[in-house]
Amino acid sequence: MTPQIFVAETFGTAILLIFGCGVVANAILAKSKGNGGGWLMISWGWALGxxxxxxxxxxxxAHLNPAVTLGLLLKGDDFADGVPASVGTAFAYFAAQMLGAIIGAVVVWLAYRMHFDAEEDPANVLGVFSTGPQLRSPLWNLITEIIATFVLVFVIMSLAGTPNELGPLPVALLVLGIGIAIGGPTGYAINPARDLGPRIAHALLPIKHKGSSDWGYAWIPVVGPLIGGALAGVAAAALF
Known part of the structure; x- marks a missing residue:
């Protein structure tokens, strides 16, 4: 992986998180003008990210997601033009994605600094950074993340084999669809970096009224998407 590719993946992931964590902050922080915007607003924000x-x-x-990188590795597709898939390159992508996710979360904290200081509910503070289940059940929460991420990665790989003049719009609409269809149980992390990077930022940042970073749940939005992405890569290799 060249430095330019590493930087591109880092900045792309950071942009994703600025939109994604940003729209959640706008929708749920008490003093924000977007407070109460609801699930559809949040889903659109992530899609635009x-x-x-x-x-x-x-x-x-533009993987932006370790689950996508893992799926491509198992399918055997190049990661990008002139970038063949390999285990070592996959870990470089993972590093870029994690770095970008942390940067994006920190930028959102800076943008909403006064609103975080004014927010007294620790659950809302954590909810800006990372996902959490509506009903906590490790097995079923894991299954939901596996299903949602399988759909994401499998459809992305399906799109890769078809003529596409719409650029990233189909993938954005795919993420929107996942959010409004099966995002309710867990908040649809569908991306280990998207959840773990901001959760680390939450743990480290000097945020007033913050509580636990909920590390007991943190493995689910990492392991579930990786399993879903791996299954999608294997399925795509067999079918396409």
Missing amino acids: VFCGVFVAAKSG
């Missing part, structure tokens, strides 16, 4: 992030990270293949 994907749309913009893919443009920014075009040089790297």
Whole structure:
């Protein structure tokens, strides 16, 4: 992986998180003008984050997600033009995605600094950074994340084999659809970096009224998407 590709993947992931964590902050922080915007607003924000992030990270293949990188590795597809898939390169992508996710979360904290200081509910503070289940059950929460991420990665791989003049729009609409269809149980992390990077930022940042970073749940939005992405890669290799 060249430095340019690493930077592209990092910045693309950061843009995704600025939109994604940003729309959640706008919707749930008590003093924000967007407070009460609801689930549909949040789903659109994440979709637009994907749309913009893919443009920014075009040089790297715009994975923005370790589950996508893992799926491509298992399918045997190149990661980007001139970037063959390999285990070592996959870990470089993972590092870029995690770095970008942390940067994006910190930028959102800076943008909403006064609103975080004014927010007294620790659950709302954590909810800006990372996902959590509506009903906590490790097995079923894991299954939901596996299903949602399988749909994401499998459809992305399906799109890769078809003529596409719409750029990143189909993937953005795919993320929107996942959010409004099966995002309710867990908040649809569908991306280990998207959840773990901001959760680390939450743990480290000097945020007033913050509580636990809920590390007991943190493995689910990492392991579930990785399993879903791996299954999608294997299925795509067999079918396409």
